[in-house]
Amino acid sequence: MIVARRSALPGFAPALTITLAWVSMIVLLPLASLALRPWELGLVGVWHAVTEPRVLAALRMSFGAAALAAAVNVPFGLLVAWVMVRYPFPGRRLADSLIDMPLALPTAVAGITLTALFSPKGWIGAWLLPLGIKVAYTPLGIVVALIFVGLPFVVRTLQPVVIDLPLEAEEAAATLGATRTQTLRRVVLPALGPALLAGFAAALARGVGEYGSVIFIAGNMPMVSEIAPLLIVIRLEQLDYAGAAALGLVMLLVSFAILLLLNALQRRIGASVR
Amino acid sequence: MRAAVLPAAVRETRTTRLALIWLTLGLLGLFLLLPLVVVFTEALARGFAPVAAALTEPDTVAAIQLTLLVAAVSVPLNTVCGMAAAWCIGRFRFRGRSLLITLIELPFSVSPVISGLVWVLLFGANGWFGPVLDRLGLRIIFAVPGLILATVLVTFPFVARTLIPLMQQQGSAEEEAAITLGAGFWQMFWRITLPNVRWGLLYGVLLCNARAMGEFGAVAVVSGHVRGQTMTMPLQVEALFNDYDWIGAFTIAGLLSLLALLTLAVKAVLEWRIGERTGALL
Numbered sequence: 368m369i370v371a372r373r374s375a376l377p378g379f380a381p382a383l384t385i386t387l388a389w390v391s392m393i394v395l396l397p398l399a400s401l402a403l404r405p406w407e408l409g410l411v412g413v414w415h416a417v418t419e420p421r422v423l424a425a426l427r428m429s430f431g432a433a434a435l436a437a438a439v440n441v442p443f444g445l446l447v448a449w450v451m452v453r454y455p456f457p458g459r460r461l462a463d464s465l466i467d468m469p470l471a472l473p474t475a476v477a478g479i480t481l482t483a484l485f486s487p488k489g490w491i492g493a494w495l496l497p498l499g500i501k502v503a504y505t506p507l508g509i510v511v512a513l514i515f516v517g518l519p520f521v522v523r524t525l526q527p528v529v530i531d532l533p534l535e536a537e538e539a540a541a542t543l544g545a546t547r548t549q550t551l552r553r554v555v556l557p558a559l560g561p562a563l564l565a566g567f568a569a570a571l572a573r574g575v576g577e578y579g580s581v582i583f584i585a586g587n588m589p590m591v592s593e594i595a596p597l598l599i600v601i602r603l604e605q606l607d608y609a610g611a612a613a614l615g616l617v618m619l620l621v622s623f624a625i626l627l628l629l630n631a632l633q634r635r636i637g638a639s640v641r
Numbered sequence: 642m643r644a645a646v647l648p649a650a651v652r653e654t655r656t657t658r659l660a661l662i663w664l665t666l667g668l669l670g671l672f673l674l675l676p677l678v679v680v681f682t683e684a685l686a687r688g689f690a691p692v693a694a695a696l697t698e699p700d701t702v703a704a705i706q707l708t709l710l711v712a713a714v715s716v717p718l719n720t721v722c723g724m725a726a727a728w729c730i731g732r733f734r735f736r737g738r739s740l741l742i743t744l745i746e747l748p749f750s751v752s753p754v755i756s757g758l759v760w761v762l763l764f765g766a767n768g769w770f771g772p773v774l775d776r777l778g779l780r781i782i783f784a785v786p787g788l789i790l791a792t793v794l795v796t797f798p799f800v801a802r803t804l805i806p807l808m809q810q811q812g813s814a815e816e817e818a819a820i821t822l823g824a825g826f827w828q829m830f831w832r833i834t835l836p837n838v839r840w841g842l843l844y845g846v847l848l849c850n851a852r853a854m855g856e857f858g859a860v861a862v863v864s865g866h867v868r869g870q871t872m873t874m875p876l877q878v879e880a881l882f883n884d885y886d887w888i889g890a891f892t893i894a895g896l897l898s899l900l901a902l903l904t905l906a907v908k909a910v911l912e913w914r915i916g917e918r919t920g921a922l923l
Contacts, residue, residue, distance in 0.1 A: 374732070378826045379728075462669060472855070
């Protein structure tokens, strides 16, 4: 039985009742269906449903593109967070607000806009075409879309940590004769390690499940530029509910496993820095 | 922020700083600002007349109305329940508390497509409750209730997540004083709790609403794409874009972008009011 520790405040029981009812209806019941539906296919059926070549290609695409985009966003986000915290410049507040743009902009809008920008006739695509770089309708387009949606996750994870960096350590390094570059490499970067990893994990988690911003620019060629969430949608359209659920469940489990791993790694790095 | 007073020893050279500032602004402009510019230039590619025509197109009008309806139902539901969750998590310690927090934040780490899929698994034609609903003549999937359920799941965490840290930081001394002095729950709620968290609450509701109106993946799965009936604005953007009606697609995208800009502006003002960073929009 859930019992609140003695408190003078009223309203615990009704508030908890509302919360539990809501969480059960909106989160638990739906997730139970995701966990249970795949097994209608039997163990072998589920195995086939998630190891078809097309499924494996889509899973590789989703996780690979998300990891690559998150890896690009780590240095990109570090640069932005560092400049926003350490260098005062006119318009900084405005630029800082702009960082949340990818989170505020509906994903479908981001999707069609990036497609327009990077298509061979688009403002950026037309520049890249003579260089032989095709972005729209290729796997590269998926990575570009995921960099766009993932950037704020890295920046917002890093910013508070950069603000809290102890200046004394940097001053001590400078006093002991380190050059600024040495200080940044040996003192600042290791202290940011756990936060960099946390930002990477947040961007990765978002990228793996991303749908709206990706499907327009991806081209969606089976085996080439098809993401796993799209395959779920396709299976649902074929009324293959169990197959769709199996794929959804695998995506969820793999994401959680990666996040747990990154979490453990983050704690180890954090411990070794301290 | 303290950047202005950094001593020379822990500062990069002026040249480095300027170079990094310009590099950052360049990248942000190219990557974040340019897409926004594209939305409006594409919409206005042939002037204002086609935009006006696109906005009065019946299917588009229906999509705007449906989006407003879905938000009008799901945002208040999530606000009330988010406040209830914030009250028990932010003010009491009990067993299972951290599990409850995890469950509330779970929708953030689930793919939007999965957030739609689960409702189809429950209420679709082949869903657990599909046959029962069919006998009763009720439709949830490929109809408005499904759109609302998918939106509720996706926007579930926003209000609770903004309120919980704020309430914990403020502490419960004022509320305890009110109760000790004989106030009832609602008296305390209206006179103390609500005024204390009002900016944070507004912020959470704002984020919840922005996501509710802009959600794509989850509603795409449950919508069934019946034009004029189950198409919200983001779905209409997709449909028009796939029809090569770029002006129509970017006109609705422009409306949604204005909503996003408004959200960011209010967020900036609220952050200034609350006096500190309230975290990313997530």
